[in-house]
Amino acid sequence: MLRYWSYIAILMTLISCSGDEYAVVEDLDENKELEVPQPAYFPELTYDINENPPTEKGFELGKKLFYDGKLSSSGVISCGFCHMQEFAFTHHTHRVSHGVGGALGTRNAQPLHNLAYKKSFNWDGAAAHLDAHFIIPITTEVEMNEEIGNVLEKLKDDPSYQEMFNAAFEDGQIDTKNLFDALAQFLVMMVSAETKYDRVVHQGTAEFTAEEQAGKALFDSKCSSCHSGELFTNQQYMNNGLPINPQYDDKGRGRVTGNPDDDYTFQVPSLRNIEFTLPYMHDGRFDTLEEVLDFYDSGVEETPNISQEMYNENNVPGIPLTEEEKEKIIAFLKTLSDVDLTLDERFSEF
Amino acid sequence: MRNKEVFFLLPILLLLSCSDDDVQQELTTELNLTFDHHVGGEDLELSGQIYEKNAGEHFRIDTLKYIISNIELQLTNGDTFKYPVEESYFVINEKDPSSLSIDLEDIPADNYDKIRFGFGIDQSNYPLNGVDNFVPTAEENGMLWSWSAGYKFLKLEGEYGNSIAEVEQKFLYHVGSHGENLDNYKVVELDLGETLRLDQDGQSIRLDMDVLKIFNAVHAFEIAEKDDIQVDPVNAPKIAENMKNSFQVDAIVQASE
Known part of the structure; x- marks a missing residue:
């Protein structure tokens, strides 16, 4: 009799715990956590990877989702359609990005790298968190023009997704949270720090040419107050005096905050991989870095809320540059190119 | 003898093994919340009835929707019962009667004297963080700003004019937080008036919302401005x-089955 009760007690102990620790051990075997690269000289991570730790299966699922047209209403526009790897995940050759049915947006797709270090997202900072960003391209009419609810229905109808969600997440649910978590797991792994600049300045394994070195000195004195730090952006919203395009009259951050003081301000972009991410500016109006520097030299206009940083010592808006100086700065900017990122098979569609 | 030791040890193990599972033996029950919308002393009737507000303006309401969240009940001893956050997000939509009645489950049977809920979505959960799965609901109800990844906490739309005959000019109030810059989330705290004794199923708190107060409570709005x-x-x-x-608590009633 005693033995009988002992068995029941043992059984109950096991049952009472079956959902907890044992499952975790099993998961660790099957679904390894991935490490988000954190170069020592980068700023602190802004993405809380403890809340959503990237795993092999989550990353794999995120990648499939990133390249899947199911996320759009037409079934053909994927995230990767506008964020092409060979151009550091931008929409090369398209000034403003194209969406479903050939619809045109009003802005140029931003590059995807070092997102785990970004404080806010989109040209206007409309998303304060990476996971929240996904709502914007998926639901915007001129982008993927789809509803999150419909995306989930389409994924549920696809048995391969059910399998992948099961493998990636403990609860295996095909829901908004897991959809966004998987996409984020894929994206936070895209860390770009393998450039000549990094090798020269941080690893001591390469040297700048004389031109690059001179370009760096010019950059430091003329550009780095806004394009500051190791990500080459102060992550602020500023107006660089770009003439207002009447076709869009894009108020930038002003639309998000409703504050007129924010009108015409846009996120100061990172300059890492700038060589690949043409065309330039929020509306993609410049095709080359030469045009960009020509603008800073002689095209700056005193539009509302222009940044104080844009005024030179004569209190005139603009950053005067000689042709020679422009060439040197561009030579330096090209040391910020990370070819590995554009070729890395982990992030490739095929 | 050995068997006997195991016999005494195992129930202790059993208890320990479950200690963080919050196994509660206390009784739980259900609670219903019902939202009634009024305009002053009159029932709100969408897209027809014309009402008068402050500043002599007349108006008609076509859409009234808002998000409530973070439902809490305060016990008479001062403690707070928090309804599970991820399950406490709702769109209240005057046009959809089923949205006006919310059934809450697993509420500890106890005595309560206050109810609290959020208007909108608080910053700690804004726009996501644990409540991502509310996104499709908000989307279906048109309570999402797609270009800004944020929620509309309130959608109030209709027509207005200076006299009953002139009610044809459209007006539209869409209120939400502006990212992290401007937090428009509010906590509504209401005395239940009488002690809510939750010892049986079928109790319902009837909440009244007066549309006139959206225009004129702490701040007075002239729509024409x-x-x-x-x-x-x-x-x-x-x-x-x-x-x-x-909002105010109208009554605590025995909900009809």
């Missing part, structure tokens, strides 16, 4: 403040 208020750092916080003051 600005009839399109959306991402508006001056007016949106005032409307949110008015919303916070537009």
Whole structure:
């Protein structure tokens, strides 16, 4: 009799715990956590990877989702359609990005790298968190023009997704949270720090040419107050005096905050991989870095809320540059190119 | 003898093994919340009835929707029962009767004297963080700003004019938080008036919301001054403040089965 009760007690102990620790051990075997690269000289991570730790299966699922047209209403526009790897995940050759049915947006797709270090997202900072960003391209009419609810229905109808969600997440649910978590797991792994600049300045394994070195000195004195730090952006919203395009009259951050003081301000972009991410500016109006520097030299206009940083010592808006100086700065900017990122098979569609 | 030791040890193990599972033996019950919308002393009737508000303006309401969240009940001993956050997000939509009645489950049977709920979505959960799965609901109800990854906490739309005959000019109030810059989330706290004794199923708290107070509670709005208020750092916080003051507890009743 005693033995009988002992068995029941043992059984109950096991049952009472079956959902907890044992499952975790099993998961660790099957679904390894991935490490988000954190170069020592980068700023602190802004993405809380403890809340959503990237795993092999989550990353794999995120990648499939990133390249899947199911996320759009037409079934053909994927995230990767506008964020092409060979151009550091931008929409090369398209000034403003194209969406479903050939619809045109009003802005140029931003590059995807070092997102785990970004404080806010989109040209206007409309998303304060990476996971929240996904709502914007998926639901915007001129982008993927789809509803999150419909995306989930389409994924549920696809048995391969059910399998992948099961493998990636403990609860295996095909829901908004897991959809966004998987996409984020894929994206936070895209860390770009393998450039000549990094090798020269941080690893001591390469040297700048004389031109690059001179370009760096010019950059430091003329550009780095806004394009500051190791990500080459102060992550602020500023107006660089770009003439207002009447076709869009894009108020930038002003639309998000409703504050007129924010009108015409846009996120100061990172300059890492700038060589690949043409065309330039929020509306993609410049095709080359030469045009960009020509603008800073002689095209700056005193539009509302222009940044104080844009005024030179004569209190005139603009950053005067000689042709020679422009060439040197561009030579330096090209040391910020990370070819590995554009070729890395982990992030490739095929 | 050995068997006997195991016999005494195992129940202890069993208890220990479950200690963090919050196994509660206390009784739980259900509670219903019902939202009634009025305009002053009259029932709200969408897209027909014309009402008068402050400043002599007349208006009609076509859409009234808002998000409530973070439901809490305060016990008479001062403690708080928090309804599970991820399950406490709702869109209240006057046009959809099923949205006006919320059934809460697993409430500890106890005595309560206050109810609290959020208007909108608080910053700690904004726009996601644990409540991502509310996104499709908000989307279906048109309570999502797709271009800004944020929620509309309130959608109030209709027509207005200076007299009953002139009610044809459209107005629109869409209020939400503006990212992390402007937090328009509000906590509504209401005395239950009498002690809510939750010892049986089928109790219902009837909440009244007076639409007139959206226009005139802490701040008075003349619709004609600005009839399109959306991402508006001056007016949106005032409307949110008015919303916070537009609710009251009408009664605690035995819900009809």
